């Protein structure tokens with residue numbers, strides 16, 4: 029028997045999504061999104077008044093404290109954000125539990141011997157997967173909890189197969205596999221081991237370590253010194269340098285086809301759109317908010333995803349909360 033796979037958007041059923049939408053409209057951005065480059069047309073947002081309290085953190089003093097990504101930093105960051113959040117509190121609480129579980133998985137895996145080929149390391153990943161299934165069962169939406177309960181009944185062989193399927197062909201709707209593989213693949217990438225069992229994809233919008241798609245993009249370094257644009261991999265969380273004005277999906281280079289949208293309330297996160305392929309990715313500017321941890325701030329800026337979808341854009345890779 030094959031384990032039940034998650035269908036649709038990971039993490040959120042329709043009811044939850046409708047709820048999210050209502051949260052955004054009630055407490056949403058409240059103001060226009062302002063396009064950054066001169067070529068973009070301003071887009072008005074007709075959202076209700078109010079402030080999404082998490083956004084206040086964007087006004088903190090910029091500090092050049094960008095450091096290497098670690099799950100420890102991600103957990104600290106989400107704790108700082110969640111304590112001030114209102115609108116997206118449930119979402120951040122859930123992601124907080126996931127990040128804590130992932131940090132634990134990373135810690136136990138780092139104490140063991142890994143080969144770097146997922147098929148041969150599967151045994152080491154089983155406890156982590158079961159931990160994440162329990163997190164989803166206890167803290168996830170009904171949709172995710174139902175999936176977790178079914179998978180907790182599945183055999184090791186079936187669960188192994190689910191992880192392998194994901195590894196060979198990653199998909200952002202496979203929440204459990206993606207969340208389990210991330211800390212494993214991060215460790216492998218940090219050790220510089222070549223990821224076994226993956227077909228290498230040399231395109232510049234694919235991860236140098238594992239050929240994964242970008243989860244997000246971020247700018248690091250101070251603007252006056254010329255900041256560097258990087259992509260963070262959705263599969264292994266490693267990052268790589270990427271050209272500044274290029275679509276992360278179809279590699280469109282014409283600046284007139286590329287749009288950048290941000291909210292004054294959320295100045296360090298922007299939506300980067302492409303009119304050629306109609307895809308988007310969210311970008312975090314660490315020169316605006318050095319305290320940000322892109323992986324976490326990307327999730328916390330959920331209203332921008334709702335907005336982008338309403339404009340007809342598709343996200344290159346959904347994050348672990350399904351947005």
Ligand SMILES: [Zn+2]
Nearest residue numbers: 235238261264
């Ligand atoms: Zn990767």
Ligand SMILES: [Zn+2]
Nearest residue numbers: 275278302305
């Ligand atoms: Zn494109």
